[in-house]
Amino acid sequence: MKAMRLTQLATLALLATLGGAATAAAQSKTFTISWWGYNGEKMNANIIEPFKKICGCEIVFETGNNADRLNKLKLRDGKGVDVIYLSDSFSQLGVEQGLFQEIDPAKIPNLSEIYELGRAPQGKYGPAYTIGRVGLVYDSAKVNPPITSWNDLWREDLKSSVSLPGITTTAGPMVVMQAGKHAGVDAYDDADKAFEAVEALKPNVVKNYNTGSELVNLISTGEVRVALAQDFTLASMQAAVKTMTWAKLSDGDIATLNTVNIPKGSENVDLAYKFIDFILSKDVQQKEAEQGVDAPINTKVELTPEQAKIWTYGAEQVSSLSRIDYAKMNEAKTDWIDRWNEVFGQ
Amino acid sequence: MPTRVHPVLGAFAALVFLFLLAPLVIIVGASLSDTTFLTFPPQGLSLRWFSNIFQVEAFRRTAITSLQVAFLGTALSLLIGIPAAYALNRYRVELPRWLSTLFVLPILVPEIVFGFSLLKSITIGLGLPVYPSLILGHALLVLPYSVRVVGASLASFDFSVEEAARSLGCPPVKTFMTVVLPNIRAGVIAAFILAFITSINDVSVSVFLTGPGISTLPIQILAHMEQFFDPTIASVSVLLMLVTVGVMAVVEATLGLTFLTK
Amino acid sequence: MNKLARWGLTMPATIAVVVLLVIPVLLTIATTFGEAKGPFSTYAAFFNSGFRRAVLYRTIKVALITTAISLVIGFITAYVIAQMPGRLKSIAIIAAVFPLLTGVVVRSFAWLIILGKNGIINDTLLSTGLITEPLSMLYTEGSVIVAMVYLFVPLMILTLTGVLEGIPRDLIEASASLGAKPVPTFLQVILPLATPGLIVGAVLVFTGSFTSYATPQLLGGEKQMMMGTFLYQRAMVTFDWVGASTIAAIMVVITIAVVTIMSRIARRLNPMAV
Numbered sequence: 001m002k003a004m005r006l007t008q009l010a011t012l013a014l015l016a017t018l019g020g021a022a023t024a025a026a027q028s029k030t031f032t033i034s035w036w037g038y039n040g041e042k043m044n045a046n047i048i049e050p051f052k053k054i055c056g057c058e059i060v061f062e063t064g065n066n067a068d069r070l071n072k073l074k075l076r077d078g079k080g081v082d083v084i085y086l087s088d089s090f091s092q093l094g095v096e097q098g099l100f101q102e103i104d105p106a107k108i109p110n111l112s113e114i115y116e117l118g119r120a121p122q123g124k125y126g127p128a129y130t131i132g133r134v135g136l137v138y139d140s141a142k143v144n145p146p147i148t149s150w151n152d153l154w155r156e157d158l159k160s161s162v163s164l165p166g167i168t169t170t171a172g173p174m175v176v177m178q179a180g181k182h183a184g185v186d187a188y189d190d191a192d193k194a195f196e197a198v199e200a201l202k203p204n205v206v207k208n209y210n211t212g213s214e215l216v217n218l219i220s221t222g223e224v225r226v227a228l229a230q231d232f233t234l235a236s237m238q239a240a241v242k243t244m245t246w247a248k249l250s251d252g253d254i255a256t257l258n259t260v261n262i263p264k265g266s267e268n269v270d271l272a273y274k275f276i277d278f279i280l281s282k283d284v285q286q287k288e289a290e291q292g293v294d295a296p297i298n299t300k301v302e303l304t305p306e307q308a309k310i311w312t313y314g315a316e317q318v319s320s321l322s323r324i325d326y327a328k329m330n331e332a333k334t335d336w337i338d339r340w341n342e343v344f345g346q
Numbered sequence: 347m348p349t350r351v352h353p354v355l356g357a358f359a360a361l362v363f364l365f366l367l368a369p370l371v372i373i374v375g376a377s378l379s380d381t382t383f384l385t386f387p388p389q390g391l392s393l394r395w396f397s398n399i400f401q402v403e404a405f406r407r408t409a410i411t412s413l414q415v416a417f418l419g420t421a422l423s424l425l426i427g428i429p430a431a432y433a434l435n436r437y438r439v440e441l442p443r444w445l446s447t448l449f450v451l452p453i454l455v456p457e458i459v460f461g462f463s464l465l466k467s468i469t470i471g472l473g474l475p476v477y478p479s480l481i482l483g484h485a486l487l488v489l490p491y492s493v494r495v496v497g498a499s500l501a502s503f504d505f506s507v508e509e510a511a512r513s514l515g516c517p518p519v520k521t522f523m524t525v526v527l528p529n530i531r532a533g534v535i536a537a538f539i540l541a542f543i544t545s546i547n548d549v550s551v552s553v554f555l556t557g558p559g560i561s562t563l564p565i566q567i568l569a570h571m572e573q574f575f576d577p578t579i580a581s582v583s584v585l586l587m588l589v590t591v592g593v594m595a596v597v598e599a600t601l602g603l604t605f606l607t608k
Numbered sequence: 609m610n611k612l613a614r615w616g617l618t619m620p621a622t623i624a625v626v627v628l629l630v631i632p633v634l635l636t637i638a639t640t641f642g643e644a645k646g647p648f649s650t651y652a653a654f655f656n657s658g659f660r661r662a663v664l665y666r667t668i669k670v671a672l673i674t675t676a677i678s679l680v681i682g683f684i685t686a687y688v689i690a691q692m693p694g695r696l697k698s699i700a701i702i703a704a705v706f707p708l709l710t711g712v713v714v715r716s717f718a719w720l721i722i723l724g725k726n727g728i729i730n731d732t733l734l735s736t737g738l739i740t741e742p743l744s745m746l747y748t749e750g751s752v753i754v755a756m757v758y759l760f761v762p763l764m765i766l767t768l769t770g771v772l773e774g775i776p777r778d779l780i781e782a783s784a785s786l787g788a789k790p791v792p793t794f795l796q797v798i799l800p801l802a803t804p805g806l807i808v809g810a811v812l813v814f815t816g817s818f819t820s821y822a823t824p825q826l827l828g829g830e831k832q833m834m835m836g837t838f839l840y841q842r843a844m845v846t847f848d849w850v851g852a853s854t855i856a857a858i859m860v861v862i863t864i865a866v867v868t869i870m871s872r873i874a875r876r877l878n879p880m881a882v
């Protein structure tokens with residue numbers, strides 16, 4: 001009868017999938033990488049396939065966003081993956097929670113070729129493999145006069161036009177820092193005054209965003225015309241609104257670094273070192289930059305002005321960036337999140 | 347013979363359908379747009395965001411995983427949920443009240459707490475491999491649908507029919523399959539649909555139960571969205587709608603019914 | 609049937625829930641009682657904060673309103689669907705289910721298109737001259753409720769259609785033939801019989817909307833923080849699992865309380881209900 005048929009189908013399907021899952025176990029050495037999961041094709045072509053030849057190993061991924069993967073790593077007590085990609089604010093958390101191994105710079109020769117700020121950005125731990133920046137973007141067709149300073153965020157004519165990154169995103173706490181500067185204080189020392197400035201920003205804010213896609217949606221539908229954003233979102237925003245412009249800030253953009261680290265439970269430490277060295281090499285960095293994947297941090301990479309436009313590139317630009325002290329920021333974070341909630345949550 | 351419906355009610359229902367379907371029109375439109383960002387009305391028509399799903403290996407792989415997990419998880423939850431629903435209804439008087447609340451617990455607990463706890467205690471604590479943990483997690487996640495929705499259908503089932511069959515000598519299991527089950531078809535199907543869809547779309551529980559080499563489609567899409575803000579996500583939704591129609595068609599073919607009609 | 613068989617039927621499900629859900633979650637929640645400041649310190653901290661209380665209140669309010677609206681809309685629609693001829697009915701149900709298949713990101717995009725400053729509604733109202741300035745409809749409690757109702761009406765419809773199908777036509781006809789007008793028939797025959805479905809639906813919708821994360825996040829934003837978004841913030845950003853578990857424990861207690869109340873009310877209407 002028909003229910004029987006369905007049951008038979010179900011049993012077959014069950015056996016098939018379980019069988020499939022079982023044979024998936026790798027025969028040779030397996031190298032596990034934890035990363036975000038996008039740009040898979042390019043990552044595969046530029047990094048994975050070449051590295052497979054170097055190491056003669058199988059490569060498996062754990063994908064997800066920063067928070068998910070770090071959480072899981074913590075629950076597994078630092079085991080399960082051999083190398084982990086994280087944005088700097090999250091790798092700082094990982095460092096503080098003792099999840100990573102200290103890095104021996106001697107095992108990564110290519111470190112000498114990358115910008116200094118990327119070599120050991122968080123103490124003796126993993127280096128940065130790409131450099132980005134956080135700044136202001138605005139629709140030049142709808143914002144006049146153009147934005148030239150962080151202070152412009154508080155402008156009267158920008159009422160109900162701004163979107164800020166949520167406090168839980170990478171760029172979120174930077175809002176607080178800049179608010180502090182606007183109020184003339186160091187946000188770490190005087191959170192009260194800094195948050196007064198954040199409160200003053202409220203009338204200009206339409207909605208805070210938590211993901212790049214949210215921001216692009218807000219911009220493309222015209223809900224906002226100014227935002228505090230990371231540079232990698234610019235291209236997508238410009239595709240939607242051609243007049244979106246990256247503001248030339250007199251007080252400078254803020255650097256963001258994405259890092260690679262070796263978890264303390266890594267089972268393939270030597271391979272991990274090889275891998276890190278590999279992704280910092282000029283060849284890999286060059287390809288990744290040219291193909292629009294990641295900004296190069298290797299100083300020997302050469303890009304045409306056209307290619308360099310979308311990246312943070314060149315010694316001059318790199319040195320103009322201000323840096324975040326992540327140790328201090330993580331310490332203040334919980335307090336800042338609560339205060340942020342109080343400001344925006346009611 | 348369907349009874350006549352008061353025109354006001356009919357008009358109201360029509361408005362509701364408009365409400366439900368209007369955003370879908372927008373989503374379908376956006377999925378066809380030949381732009382690298384979500385926009386409506388679509389600017390230029392293209393199927394490239396659909397082909398993108400099949401071309402990106404990560405999407406292909408995780409789509410299959412998601413379908414497998416949804417199917418197995420739902421099947422498992424129905425397997426244990428239908429008997430439970432049956433018992434809760436048939437032996438309502440003898441079984442304790444709190445038992446029925448027990449089976450609804452998966453919905454009461456916030457998903458990420460559930461996923462986190464499961465990962466910590468079961469996957470890591472007991473050393474269970476990732477794939478079975480994922481299936482178990484999903485089965486449990488959708489158990490409330492299997493128990494409650496089927497249970498609601500059972501509540502209006504007249505058990506005397508079953509007793510009659512039994513008293514005529516029909517063995518218990520066969521009675522269940524031939525007398526009870528067909529009459530609660532509507533509930534089982536509704537439960538299956540809700541469970542399957544919930545599983546396919548789930549992110550919060552899956553996030554913790556995925557691991558190296560194993561991931562689900564919604565998670566992969568979200569990862570994609572961190573960097574690319576293109577209409578792929580709209581085309582995935584449209585694809586899911588098509589898959590649902592497909593699943594319904596299969597259900598109709600194997601269980602041989604025109605959905606819920608008697 | 610003897611006691612063994614009776615319990616045996618529920619055993620697999622019971623074991624599954626206890627082993628895979630109850631124990632792990634209790635273990636997680638147990639951590640909230642181990643704080644240095646005392647076993648209930650985390651809960652005291654929660655209820656002492658005006659902001660947190662406001663979040664809780666808002667979440668309960670939004671969930672209740674969503675449930676009420678979904679119940680009414682869902683019931684009427686399910687009733688109409690139940691009266692439809694075969695093929696049309698199948699199509700109607702499939703159509704009603706589609707909203708569930710849309711990912712939350714595209715759904716919020718769609719609502720952005722509809723309710724946004726440059727959205728369809730504002731464009732129409734502006735062009736007909738009914739308003740001069742675009743209405744700000746997004747990121748309010750209202751937009752969260754609308755988006756949640758959108759998500760949960762299909763759930764309600766699906767649950768109720770199953771139940772309404774089970775109400776024998778003869779009963780309704782009998783009631784009519786005995787002289788009862790449509791409204792009393794509805795109130796005294798259909799409604800009580802549909803109560804099991806109404807309760808199941810109400811429970812699913814209330815708990816779903818109460819614990820919801822993605823919809824309030826994208827359509828409410830920080831101005832409309834709810835328990836789900838707050839929990840996520842705690843767990844995923846500050847890695848404060850003790851804080852997150854506290855929120856979770858409070859949420860579980862409240863949902864159980866509300867569900868119990870709903871079941872009690874249902875039992876009044878139909879003793880066979882739960």
